[in-house]
Amino acid sequence: SRKLAMAHSVLAPSSAHRWMHCPGSVNLERLFPNQSSAYAEEGTLAHAWAAFALDKDNQAQPEKPLPSEHAQYVKDYVEFVNRETEGGFRQIEFRVSLLKVTGEAEAKGTIDCAALVGNTLKIIDFKFGQGVLVEAKNNPQLLIYALGAFDFFSMFDEIKDVEMTIFQPRKDHIDTWKISIDEANRLAEMVRTKAADALQYFNADPLPPESLNPNVEACRFCRAKAACPKLRQQGAQACDFKPIADEKPVPIISAEALSPEKLSENLKLADFLEPWITAVREEAFRQALEGVVIPDYKLVLGRQGTRQWTNQEAAETALEKSKLKLEERYTRKLISPTQAEKLFKAGRIGPRTWPKLQELITRSEAQPTLVPETDKREAWTPTATADDFSPIPN
Ligand code: SF4
Structure with a gap:
């Protein structure tokens, strides 16, 4: 109460x-x-x-x-x-x-x-x-x-x-x-x-x-997102659901629709709507699991997970009795660089081996993501030139 x-x-x-x-x-x-x-x-x-x-x-x-x-x-x-x-x-x-x-x-x-x-x-x-x-x-x-x-x-x-x-x-x-x-x-x-x-x-x-005043930061962790009339209204307004003016022919892809300015506008809209969408889905799913019927929607089962042994030891014993050789029964996996480093720090891998191993380590490059200007991280500039892209065949 x-x-x-x-x-x-x-x-x-x-x-x-x-x-x-x-x-x-x-x-x-x-x-x-x-x-x-x-x-x-x-x-x-x-x-x-x-x-x-x-x-x-x-x-x-x-x-x-x-x-x-x-x-x-x-x-x-x-x-x-x-x-x-x-x-x-x-x-x-x-x-x-x-x-x-x-x-x-x-x-x-x-x-x-x-x-x-x-x-x-x-x-x-x-x-x-x-x-x-x-x-x-x-x-x-x-x-x-x-x-x-x-x-x-x-x-x-x-x-x-x-x-x-x-x-x-x-x-x-x-x-x-x-x-x-x-x-x-x-x-x-x-x-x-x-x-x-x-x-x-x-x-x-x-x-x-x-009294309700949506913005990205305020709404992010708000528990009321799925029920918030203001968030919904602002989102719908931002989507600009106006009746389409009839006579004018609409170009299929207008350059304007993909302009940096339009994309910037759309990104802000997406930042705003995404949490609302997630909250609505979560709330509907929660209610559906409780047996509430949501009109036009239903629950279905996804795929089953991968099969696993319920009892690892019993499976091992059973397999031992088969004709399979040891290396057929087990898969062997090399340790990862992270695991190797731990062993080096623990003194299990010697100071002469470690440099050699280090030379064999590679890691995937950090991938760029697009974030708002206000993000604290330093901006990254792509170095690609036009030559990096293959021409589109006619
Ligand atoms: S979701 Fe609604 S109630 Fe929650 S912070 Fe945003 S505007 Fe306010």
């Missing part, structure tokens, strides 16, 4: 970029429960181990072991935090009230690391995701954390500036945003206004259309 939902905080710092841009989203999202994914769970575990390493006195040792492939990421983070907070005073897994920031009495946030180093309030956020690159600049989640930590740390010394950092090791990404205390106060005012808007819409029924 609504009352129940209000008991928890509505304005989570992690979705601030969404509710600040699209204040009605908090209302629409109530229809879609938050599902924890395997990715979220591996992140939680990495955080728990990092917290334990940084603050053994106050943090419990996690029961589940850290997968070995994650150990280095956690170690790097721990070293980074130790370096950044040296000589300062820090709190790990620091729980703060966000009442003064978002106006919600229940709202709390947990900051991975908050520290006062000199007169700088430092906020460090450990992002374990390997999907979307998270930037520090203008990141409202970091800002809200900083504002939440402010009162506590200002008891110890004057805070002159605020430095907020994203540590995202699986994207090889460390990003920092530093602002003066005046700037932080100015931004705090803006967050408060936006939070008040979102809270006001949370209880609105019906939801006024102006």
